Amino acid sequence: MERRLEIILKEFMRSTSSVTSQYLSQVLEVSSRTIRDDIKELNQALSDYGTHIKSTRGIGYHLVVEDDEAFRQFLNSQSKSQLPNSSDERIQYILNTLLLADDYIKLDDLADEIHVSKSTLQMDLKAIRAILNNYSLTLNSLPNYGLKIEGEELNRRFAISEYSFNRSDKGPDLVWLDQLAKIVHSDRETLMTIWQLLIRQLGENTVTLSDIAMNNLFVHIAIAYKRINKGHHIDLIPQDLKEIERQSEYTVALSIIKEIEKAWDVHFPANEIAYITIHLMGTRMVNKANLSEDDVDDIMDKQVRKMALKMLDSIDEELNLGIKEDKELLIGLCLHLKPAMNRFKYGMNIRNPMLEDIKSNYPLAFEAALIASLVLDSELNISIDENEVAYLALHIGAAIVRKKADNTPKRCYIVCASGVGSAQLIRYRxxxxxxxxxxxxxxxxxxxxQSIPFDSIDFIISSVPVSETLPVPVIEVGAILGDSDLMKIEKHVQSSQNKIRDYIPQENTYLNQAFTTKEEVIEFLSDQAQKKDDLPENYVDLVYEREAIAPTSYGNLVAIPHPIRPLASRTYLTICTLKKPINWEDRKVQFVCLLNVEKNSQDNLQDMYDMLGRIVNDPDLIQQLIQAQDYQSFLSTILKNS
Incomplete structure (x- = not known):
């Protein structure tokens, strides 16, 4: 399957709603007609696998999978038949080959295998060395022998788990189970036996793992089996081994390994049992149904609780989301942090198959999680990657949703001097x-x-002039509500739209710009912001500093760059749309919004964050905004969707 067809298919699989040809044409930088031809070709390729792409006039395309197993066979056949044809694919392929090799691999053989020149391969090896460095592994080159990865066995296994498997489904999905069987040289039936005994042992020992953690543990056990059979064993410092053996998870690991040794006819030394224990320590969950804050105090040590509270303080200070007092969020962070700190201690990386979806659908929660991760870094020198940050974002995102659910309608009292009939008429209207x-x-x-319960209402609607000062706002209307009265009430209730106008002034909006690089856009928008606000001289460096932590391209052609901390004298957005999409790390971007938040602000910015969330998640809205030719049509499109 051609690369363009593969990208289109991935867009369909990633999207939860219909995808338009216009959106796909901008992502791939081809015409809508080319996209329609590609979809016809893709439909032909999928027709024998119980899958087709349905077109709905005026809405777009979406993927219809009628035979799930057949579709997975199609995906598996594509992964088998295709040699890598992009830099990223080559890096994945070469890294996988080197990690699983027991001996040297010659550069010439690799180049011939994937049909690229040695010079191209040398460029890819630079990126591979950088990846291996994250696992404290090195790529050694020996004349007349070739290339070989060197380093601690524990680190090598972590890297194998991350780069040798493509598994995104829950449970031992057939596609990646076949991969695993080939890599560890075991049959699929034996692997299923291991999976089932693992489920049984965890149940008998009352250990709860997430589906993702269960998959990871299963893969790590299979890797351990392969490496032991090849004569490679984990080396642990005796002090670390003793500490691990004291953990409750060690007893569970011992019980699991006894059964696995029988099934696979292999012996796991003590260090290997400790290796499985490390994974249990890094993934174990506590069933938090009806778990109180006091229960958390019993389960978690003081350091974890203290760290969670500092994270919430930092999020509240920087973003003012009003979730600091959410007890369920505190409990969730505490329960997540303990295994996360164990993962960092033993150099264990965790894969998050939801990473891209979380960044796209919950950009505010992801941003808050990044702020929380900086607390871990500054307090404990624990630096976590995007995968770990995204798991934190899940807890924070749930708290934001809970906060929104608490936003009940505004409560009011009606004051009327004309009797019950007039008051009832106002009420019904x-x-x-x-x-x-x-x-x-x-x-x-x-x-x-004065008898009105002011503490339980938000405002008063009165048909009588009120001269005295009351603790809630008063909206004065006529005894018979006219259009002007309704507009007055609507203005009070829907003040969020006025706020949105304030966030996007015309002088901060630049449409249909011709920039071609991320750097050009960032520096232009930063320069415009500095001209209109008292920002630090190194402001643009602070924006790049945030980009270095994780790209702010969130999908749907949208990027929202910003400094890590609030620096502005007020909260506002500086926006530009582009004539053509540009590359922003691994995504295409055509709508860029430089976000500046007022420092030390106590304002509730939820309206603005909700608006940005809608922009990130709505392809149709983005298309309308990109096509807007003037400020008024641009703003009216946003207000119409707010």
């Missing part, structure tokens, strides 16, 4: 016009106004 936005909790005569 309000409930008809603002049924989801306003809840009328009571009515009162003017002379009883």
């Amino acid at each position: 309000i409930e008809s016009e603002f049924r989801t936005q306003i809840q009328v909790v009571g009515m009162s005569e003017y002379y009883k106004i």
